[in-house]
Amino acid sequence: MSNKVWVIIPAAGVGARMQADRPKQYLPLLGKTVIEHTLDCFLSHPAVTGIVVAVSRGDPFWAELMATTLNQYSQLHTAPGGRERSDSVLNALNYLVDTLQIAPETGVLVHDAARPCLSRTDLDKLLAIGGNQTAGAILATPVRDTMKRAQVDATRISHTEDRNGLWHALTPQMANVGLLRTALAAAWEKGVVVTDEASALEHAGLHPVLVEGDARNLKITRPADLALATFFLSATP
Numbered sequence: 001m002s003n004k005v006w007v008i009i010p011a012a013g014v015g016a017r018m019q020a021d022r023p024k025q026y027l028p029l030l031g032k033t034v035i036e037h038t039l040d041c042f043l044s045h046p047a048v049t050g051i052v053v054a055v056s057r058g059d060p061f062w063a064e065l066m067a068t069t070l071n072q073y074s075q076l077h078t079a080p081g082g083r084e085r086s087d088s089v090l091n092a093l094n095y096l097v098d099t100l101q102i103a104p105e106t107g108v109l110v111h112d113a114a115r116p117c118l119s120r121t122d123l124d125k126l127l128a129i130g131g132n133q134t135a136g137a138i139l140a141t142p143v144r145d146t147m148k149r150a151q152v153d154a155t156r157i158s159h160t161e162d163r164n165g166l167w168h169a170l171t172p173q174m175a176n177v178g179l180l181r182t183a184l185a186a187a188w189e190k191g192v193v194v195t196d197e198a199s200a201l202e203h204a205g206l207h208p209v210l211v212e213g214d215a216r217n218l219k220i221t222r223p224a225d226l227a228l229a230t231f232f233l234s235a236t237p
């Protein structure tokens with residue numbers, strides 16, 4: 001795999017859990033939108049050839065950014081979002097192969113638009129380790145807390161899960177274009193719901209590498225997460 005990669009940014013979610021007046025990737029954060037912070041890490045990286053952002057059809061916020069603050073970046077492309085996150089990612093992969101004719105052995109990173117706190121250090125670490133992994137690689141952090149399995153009615157504890165060997169999957173998640181496209185398409189064909197790229201690779205019988213990353217690379221999901229992201233981005237040098 002060459003050391004140059006493409007990046008896919010799934011940004012077609014509605015952010016229901018955020019309960020905001022717009023999708024969370026477009027919420028203001030330290031003077032610009034969440035997604036602009038997310039893109040910053042990749043737009044300035046020498047190993048990144050281009051970026052495909054999967055957005056909902058008719059998304060007015062993305063169109064506004066592309067007409068203003070992002071209009072100078074020729075390496076930015078857009079693909080249609082899908083019903084699920086995995087559909088958005090597959091649409092972007094199909095755009096890379098069918099429209100841009102990107103070779104299947106090209107490396108690709110998939111990173112949530114809602115994760116604006118990715119550090120350059122972690123990105124470089126993933127690129128260095130993931131660049132030669134045939135089964136893919138993901139940023140992840142070991143579980144810290146005691147993990148409880150709820151009873152069916154979700155009000156009481158059923159039992160405690162063994163947390164040894166449990167990790168939080170983060171993004172970016174890295175593989176080559178052809179492998180990931182085939183794995184996601186196969187999962188879709190089988191009706192298997194996958195919530196990250198590694199799940200599709202696992203369903204294909206692969207075991208992606210775990211690359212320990214910084215727990216501050218949080219996914220903005222609920223209202224309190226925006227204040228955390230603000231703190232993390234304000235505190236970094």
Ligand SMILES: Nc1ccn([C@@H]2O[C@H](COP(=O)(O)OP(=O)(O)OP(=O)(O)O)[C@@H](O)[C@H]2O)c(=O)n1
Pocket residue numbers: 009010011012013014015016017018024025054081082083084085086088089112113114115219220221
């Ligand atoms: N059909 C979808 C659903 C999600 N995403 C993107 O995938 C990332 C992670 O998904 P999540 O945090 O679940 O975002 P939402 O689906 O928007 O959140 P919610 O589940 O609260 O609606 C986000 O950047 C989101 O924009 C996407 O591109 N296409």
Ligand SMILES: C[C@](O)(CO)[C@H](O)COP(=O)(O)O
Pocket residue numbers: 085112168169170171195196197219
């Ligand atoms: C891809 C991901 O961020 C890894 O933890 C997570 O699976 C996204 O899940 P969501 O339900 O779409 O937020």
